[in-house]
Amino acid sequence: VTLLAQKKVNDFFTVTERFPEARMNIRKLKLLDHLNLYYKNESSAAMLNENFANDVPGARANDSYDAVRVDSYNELSYPTQILDFLNINPFIGSRQTFYSDDANGNDNVIRDVFNTGLDLYTRLYKIHDIETDFLGLDIHDIRHLIIPSAQYAYIREPNLRPEELKQFDEIDTFRMKNAVNLSLQHKLQTKRRDESGRRKTVDLLSFIISSEYTIKDDFGTDNKLQDVEYDLEIRPYDWMYIDADARLDREKKVFDTFNADLYIDKKGEFRP
Known part of the structure; x- marks a missing residue:
């Protein structure tokens, strides 16, 4: 259980104020010893206020x-x-969501969302016999993982559309959707000694290429492969972390977004 409070302190930013918000999560609780059936719950209750910046058109x-x-x-x-x-x-x-009032002025409304899906993935790997401390990288073998995956997701049209609800965050945005997300991940791992002297597996690099194939959605999209997304994470040292992502517009054949961040903590205590 967590409690969160957020209040706007100036007029320059649009802020979703929460005073407060309580959250409770149950992550994959196994229900039966003899059956691989799991239950998950995500619940929250909040008093929310969408406080706009003064310079929002x-x-x-x-x-x-x-x-x-x-x-x-x-x-x-x-x-x-x-x-x-x-x-x-x-x-x-x-998912059931209660609102004290909606965007049309109706009081005490409940939105129902039903979803189902299927995740498929496999892991392929090869271990390369490499021992080196070049540039202080402390490499003891490198394992190359290849993880192709496909996630099918179906969301039935909710009884209340996003346009009928006050919008605070992603919880309020669910629409009808029938799609498959395709991804391919490359990961490089090695073993390094921790403070106790035991070797543990650490990630050096993760590179993911993904795209969604929309079968049908609430915007009238039918059978269309969406933009291609790239996500790169590099951790050459415990104290250095590089995170980059980009999106390729399939129709224009150009990258419309690119972001890169470099984090450094020489104390070696950084955990992104």
Whole structure:
């Protein structure tokens, strides 16, 4: 259980104020000893206020809106493995969200969202016999992991669309969706000694290419491969972390976004 409070302190930024918000998560609780059935819950309750910045076009401070929101998401999943190499995880979920009032002025409304899906992935790897301390990298073998995956997700059209709700965060944005997310991850790992002298596996590099194939959605999209996303993480040392991402517009054949961050903590205590 966590408590969060957030208050706007100046007029330059739009802030979703929370005074307060309580959250409770149950992460993959196994229900039966003899059956690989898992239960997950994510619940929250909050008093929310969307407080607009003064310089937002068309918005004024008195345009801010508020609501009490109580949200609960429940999911059942059955992870298993077939053919000794293919991991499969079917799941089914239901979300109920109470709002003290909606965007149309109706009081005490409840939005229902039903979703289901299927995760598929496998792991391929090869170990390279490399021992080096070049540039202080402290490499003791390198394992190259290749993880192809596909995630199918179906969200039934909610009884209340996002346009009918006050918008605070991603909880309020669910729409009808039928799509498959395809991804390919490359990961490089090595072993390094921790403070106790034991060797532990650490990630040196992770590179993910992904794209969503939309079968049908609420915007009228049918059978379309969306933009390609790239995500790169590099950790050559415990005290250095590089994070970069980019998005390729498939229709224009150009990158429309690119971001890169470098984190350094010479104390070796950095944990992103």
